[in-house]
Amino acid sequence: MTARSLELASYQFFPQGNREKILLEENAEGVWFDFQQADPTDKLYIQLFDQGFQYPPSKLYRADAAFEQADVITITCELEANQSCDIQIFKMQYGQKKRMHSETEWLTLDGPTTCSLQLKRIKGADYFKIAFKFLLEGDMRVRLTALHVNRLVPIKQEESYHVI
Template sequence: MISTRTFHLASYHFFPQGSQEKILLEDEAAGVLFDFQEATDADKLYIQLFDQGFQYPPSKLYRQDAAFGQADVIHVTCRFETDVPCQIQLFKMQYGNKKRMGSESEFVMLDGATDLQIQLERVKGAQYFKIAFKFLVAGDVRIRLTELKIAERIQLKQEDPHYAV
């Protein structure tokens, strides 16, 4: 069984980490604008879905949106728009009630309108998830996030094979 949630995109879902003084977030009709200013290769330009540091689960404010619930797998669909090609490092993190329980990352290239399909297979005991994007950019770069959907896949329990109707 699959259920889908579409997030109303607003900057309060996203938190800059690292070189925060070089990151501006703006709400727009078309989504959320990530505006990186005077970035250098040495900057750490992270945008995280939901709050708290990378080591900790989201605060109570976001736990309902970040919960695995009964899901075994979370599918996140994001659409980015950029005028210049941009490489990002994508982090997929999972948490128990107090600490991070698992993390993996991969590199992705954004070019024009780019749809990302992100899958998180729940690790044993995980209650919550977060996604972070590390933007590997230099100079002044503007990137829009125009769509964010979360689909949950819940594994149905198999019926007892000895049960007869």
């Protein structure tokens, strides 16, 4: 297994949907997402890495977003919100040009929350992305304080043989 912490930096996160209602700020305590005047019909997405949901990350992010030799990727992050909020999490896998697979999970933020996501690589997938859809009303502040990616690489089975 190879483990790597992704540098927490606001340039890795991209608002999607109603972008005018999402502000990103980075400081020593993490990356802050400020949601402003949200209503239940808003599409408030924060995506790790760039490009639209249909496309893999750009070349700028492909080293961090690559499966490499891994069959399974585990993403762990620490989120904290100033009020309770439901989040729909999208786990997406990509080939070289388009999205190949997507699945979702749900998480409720209520104070400091550890989020652990697992992506089992599908055949032909080269890259991954995650996106958080925040379901909330009014103003809210969410802080991301840690982000780790672990790649589980399978051990190759060696053939056994007998010497006579």
